[in-house]
Amino acid sequence: MNDVATAAPWAIDVRGLTKRYGGRTVVDHIDLRVRAGRICGFLGPNGSGKTTTIRMLCGLLTPDEGEGSCLGLDIRRQAAAIKRQVGYMTQRFGWYEDLSIRQNLDFVARLFELPQRAAAVDAALAQLGLVERQHQLAGALSGGWKQRLALAACLLHQPRLLLLDEPTAGVDPAARRDFWDQIHALAAGGITVLVSTHYMDEAERCHELAYIAYGRLLARGTEAEIIRAAGLAVVEVAGELAPGQVAALRAAPGVRSVAAFGARLHVAGTDAERLRQAVAPLAALPGVRVTPAEPNLEDVFIGLIGQAQDNFAEGAAMGTK
Known part of the structure; x- marks a missing residue:
């Protein structure tokens, strides 16, 4: 981290964050710290507890522990005050489709009781490039423009923290790139961002990452720190393999994960020698090439989810995790 980031105060600083529903622990003693002005990527499979964690951070849910x-x-005693300083963008578009962009933003400005509402709406429209579309009905917008409207609504009250829950799901690559340019511009202006995503290219654009699976935080740090801490050895297998050969490779001793990238496989493990032995039979096949490769985030995360225990599996509700 640079000196500015190190000196910045903690925008998020929580310890032991826990939430249970019906006897099942969906967020399990999460510790998370994010400095002001940083973009933290929040990653994990569906059902891992990301949304529940975000809702506890912004005061919509009270943690059990x-x-x-x-x-x-304080996330317990001052939840109402936190809500007024946080912009929360949900997974699904939640604004009124039968109102125009401007009418939706004016509605949000009324909710926050903003003085000079019209000026605040004008500023949000200009910031997100929505001026020319301000009278268009929200329901007629494409996914990318709906995303811009949702982000404009988050920014109306000038929050210090943005909590974005899979904001680019279903959005085309060009719109995703524009969105991330906007997020980096906001962070450069001092706004802290916690953003959940499934896209590895988006994870790589974050200053730091937190990976959660089945309610537990499994990895935390910069991209380089997480890859280094995983201690993975990786080989790339290029060539046509039969399904049975791939299945045998996945089950081989020393193999933690196998990820397909087109006609190539990334095979990862924590013991380089055992991994070499696992792929040796494939290296002898005609038309198959086995070469060392550098581990990436996807190798790490596939390995982590493979090692994690499902908190909705049989027995998890009875404390056998």
Whole structure:
């Protein structure tokens, strides 16, 4: 981290954050710290507890256990004050499709009781490039323009923290790139961003990452730190393999994960020698090439989810995790 980031205060600082539903622990003693002005990618499979964690951070849910602060405010005692300083963008578009862009933003400005509402709406429209479309009905917008409207609504009250829950799901690559340019511009202006995503290219654009699976935080740090801490050895297998050969490779001793990239396989493990032995039979096949490769985030995360225990599996609700 650079000196500016190191000196910045903690925008998020929580310890032991836990939430249970019906006897099942969906968020299990999460510790998370993010400095002001940083973009933290929040990754994990569906059902891993990302949305529940985000809702506890912004005051929409009260944790069953744990403590800490968000923007210097206690997450238990000052939840109402946190809500007024946080912009929360949900997974699904939640604004009124029979209202125009401008009407939706004016509605949000009324909710926050903003003085000079018209000026605040004008500023949000200009910031997100929505001026020319401001009278268009929200229901007629494409996914990318709906995304811009949702982000404009998040920014109306000038929050210090953005919590974005899979904001680019279903959005085309060009719109995703524009969105991330906007997020980096906001972070450069001092806004902290916690963003959940399934896209590895988006994870690589974050300053730091937190990976959660089945309610537990499994990895935390920069991309380089997470890859280094995983201690993975990786080989790439290029060529046509029969399904049975791939299945045998996945089950071989020393293989933690096998990920397909077109006609290539990334095969990862924590013991380089055992991994070499596992792929040796494939290296002898005609038309198959086996070469060392550098581990990437996807190798790490596939390996992590393979080692994690499902908190909805039989027995997890009875404390056998």
